[in-house]
Amino acid sequence: xxxxxxxxxxxxxxxxxxxxxxxxxxxxxxxxxxxxxxxxxxxxxxxxxxxxxxxxxxxxxxxxxxxxxxxxxxxxxxxxxxxxxxxxxxxxxxxxxxxxxxxxxxxxxxxxxxxxxxxxxxxxxxxxxxxxxxxxxxxxxxxxxxxxxxxxxxxxxxxxxxxxxxxxxxxxxxxxxxxxxxxxxxxxxxxxxxxxx
Amino acid sequence: xxxxxxxxxxxxxxxxxxxxxxxxxxxxxxxxxxxxxxxxxxxxxxxxxxxxxxxxxxxxxxxxxxxxxxxxxxxxxxxxxxxxxxxxxxxxxxxxxxxxxxxxxxxxxxxxxxxxxxxxxxxxxxxxxxxxxxxxxxxxxxxxxxxxxxxxxxxxxxxxxxxxxxxxxxxxxxxxxxxxxxxxxxxxxxxxxxxxxxxxxxxxxxxxx
Numbered sequence: 585x586x587x588x589x590x591x592x593x594x595x596x597x598x599x600x601x602x603x604x605x606x607x608x609x610x611x612x613x614x615x616x617x618x619x620x621x622x623x624x625x626x627x628x629x630x631x632x633x634x635x636x637x638x639x640x641x642x643x644x645x646x647x648x649x650x651x652x653x654x655x656x657x658x659x660x661x662x663x664x665x666x667x668x669x670x671x672x673x674x675x676x677x678x679x680x681x682x683x684x685x686x687x688x689x690x691x692x693x694x695x696x697x698x699x700x701x702x703x704x705x706x707x708x709x710x711x712x713x714x715x716x717x718x719x720x721x722x723x724x725x726x727x728x729x730x731x732x733x734x735x736x737x738x739x740x741x742x743x744x745x746x747x748x749x750x751x752x753x754x755x756x757x758x759x760x761x762x763x764x765x766x767x768x769x770x771x772x773x774x775x776x777x778x779x780x781x
Numbered sequence: 782x783x784x785x786x787x788x789x790x791x792x793x794x795x796x797x798x799x800x801x802x803x804x805x806x807x808x809x810x811x812x813x814x815x816x817x818x819x820x821x822x823x824x825x826x827x828x829x830x831x832x833x834x835x836x837x838x839x840x841x842x843x844x845x846x847x848x849x850x851x852x853x854x855x856x857x858x859x860x861x862x863x864x865x866x867x868x869x870x871x872x873x874x875x876x877x878x879x880x881x882x883x884x885x886x887x888x889x890x891x892x893x894x895x896x897x898x899x900x901x902x903x904x905x906x907x908x909x910x911x912x913x914x915x916x917x918x919x920x921x922x923x924x925x926x927x928x929x930x931x932x933x934x935x936x937x938x939x940x941x942x943x944x945x946x947x948x949x950x951x952x953x954x955x956x957x958x959x960x961x962x963x964x965x966x967x968x969x970x971x972x973x974x975x976x977x978x979x980x981x982x983x984x985x986x987x988x989x990x
Contacts, residue, residue: 615814
């Protein structure tokens with residue numbers, strides 16, 4: 585799909601064009617998920633809430649007073665998301681300092697737990713499927729070294745006796761297959777459509 | 782932007798200014814952002830698997846054992862998804878809740894419901910025929926189901942009405958009518974789910990006094 589520049593989206597939303605609002609959501613939601621996934625520490629429920637809240641704020645702002653530089657709509661949305669994530673973190677920190685932990689356990693939000701477990705379960709299932717498919721233990725260890733142990737590429741190649749080309753090829757294959765597994769199982773679609781897109 | 786930069790960002794090794802520029806690039810390039818998200822999920826999935834045991838990374842081949850483990854894992858996942866999916870889709874009671882159409886009455890009063898994270902107070906349902914506006918992000922081209930649940934102590938105990946095939950009135954709202962007289966006192970929630978998708982429902986709580 586074509587990308588519509590921020591200036592045009594801003595103008596159309598201000599003029600009451602509902603399809604422009606849908607387009608804004610379609611364009612910005614994947615990037616907001618990236619930005620907020622990094623700032624929500626694996627809390628899937630919080631991630632969804634903040635993505636939604638960001639989009640609502642941006643749309644309401646464009647419907648109303650607008651933004652100073654409509655060409656910088658993406659930057660405005662990104663900063664809104666960062667501010668919300670910071671506010672959410674501060675709120676969580678405040679709650680940590682004065683909350684009765686036993687009472688919190690008793691009143692734990694079951695919905696949020698389910699979200700979090702579901703998110704972990706999906707990624708973990710896809711990774712398990714990927715690991716099962718990798719024929720060589722070396723490839724599995726390579727993924728662990730690269731993503732979890734944070735080893736430098738050269739060090740991994742040295743440890744596993746791989747050329748750089750072989751390393752890149754194996755990594756690229758694993759990435760492609762992981763994406764394919766998620767898509768085949770509908771997990772990716774579900775995640776990307778979680779806001780009704 | 783290239784794969785090296787994605788790797789740096791996902792690993793948290795990118796400088797602050799470069800990270801901000803990278804994020805803005807993601808917002809302007811949805812397909813690139815999806816690629817980054819897959820990478821984030823791969824890392825998260827590996828971490829999740831490794832948090833149990835690292836045996837899966839260094840195992841030798843035992844096809845039968847791994848097949849059984851995979852089958853068990855999938856069975857658990859399937860059961861969890863089915864449980865979540867079906868938990869609210871019980872018998873409808875259409876006289877309590879109705880769709881809003883062009884010929885719908887305006888209603889005696891209205892109520893606006895939105896998700897407010899961390900809010901401890903639920904809005905009160907006015908008396909009479911209430912036009913309820915559910916605020917969220919909706920796909921105007923899709924149908925949604927709206928289930929009215931009765932709740933006690935923050936748990937759903939009964940689904941008393943369900944409306945299927947509801948179209949949002951805008952990308953930010955979906956409306957239903959609720960006859961307040963037919964609800965007894967207590968806590969309720971409207972559970973909104975996009976039909977034909979596996980995504981979780983959104984819950985909007987309110988109280989009938």
